[in-house]
Amino acid sequence: MAIQWFPGHMHKARKEIKQVMPKIDVIIEVLDARIPFSSENPLVEQLRDNKPCIKLLNKSDLADPQVTKRWLAFFEQEKNVKAQAVNFEQKAQIKKITELCRKLVPERNSATKPVRAMIMGIPNVGKSTIINILTGRTIARVGDEPAVTKRQQKIQLDNHVELNDTPGFLWPKIENVNSGYRLAITGAIKNTAMEFEDVALFAADYFLNAYADVIMARYKLKQRPENDIGLLEAIGRQRGCLQAGGVVNLHKVAEILLNEYRSNLIGRISLETPEMIIQEENLAVS
Secondary structure, eight states, rough: OOOOEEEHHHHHHHHHHHHHGGGEEEEEEEEESSSSSTTTTTTHHHHTOOOEEEEEEGGGGGGGGGHHHHHHHHTTTTTTEEEOOTTTOHHHHHHHHHHHHHHHHHTTOSSSSOOOEEEEEEHHHSSSHHHHOOOOOSSSSOOOOSSOOOSEEEEETTTTEEEOOOOOOOOOOOOOOHHHHHHHHHHOOGGSSOHHHHHHHHHHHHHHHOOOOHHHHHTTTTSSSHHHOOOOOOOOHHOBBBBBGGOHHHHHHHHHHHHHTTTOOSOOOOOOHHHHHHHHHHHHHH
16 A cells, blocks of 8 residues: 655645745755665755755664665765764764855855754654754754654754754655655654554565564574565564464554564664665656
């Protein structure tokens, strides 16, 4: 099934960002390092109009480090784009973002002409925590549920940088069906807007093909299951998720698999690679 989630406040945020964008000098787009493509909002590319863009691959400590390196190289090939991998433990590195903003916009670097930056990102990507690190105080609400920030705010940072915070928003239609699933797996889409079993089957199929050893070690499986449903059933039996007659409760297993992935209990797993996305995009065009 296609996964879509675009509540009313996201439509409002999009309109407000479009109005403010002409006055912005540099964009800071926060991406999920596990799904850099799927968490990259196509509306940002449309709205920024070749303005310099810093792409922060956040939660890099949850992603496969080798895959993250390939994503950084991929983004650095784009015009006016700088890419960095960060996580919440690297506060010193995150604070250096203001220096990069000033380098990208050298003509605006004074108290009277501050660099006007806008920070953007999909729901639950960690944008608010990054803002709190940049300011050195709790200024943005943080939550495990997506869509915590509901309105724009302007924040004065050190070193002549003015930061515009925006609500996390998705886009009206997620064209790549696989991206919808990946967003759901990571928690960017509210649980009430998805079917747990459906999303878990997608995750199970990918884990088996890309990280079989990791998933088998986590759930102490002696034999590699043949397919996605086989993996969920094996996990269910291992965790005692059984109903009357010994039937596995797939919904319960789905919750376990997704929650443990989101909590980084399974391992550092990236859900997409640049090569995979190029192939998917080519298939969509053909």
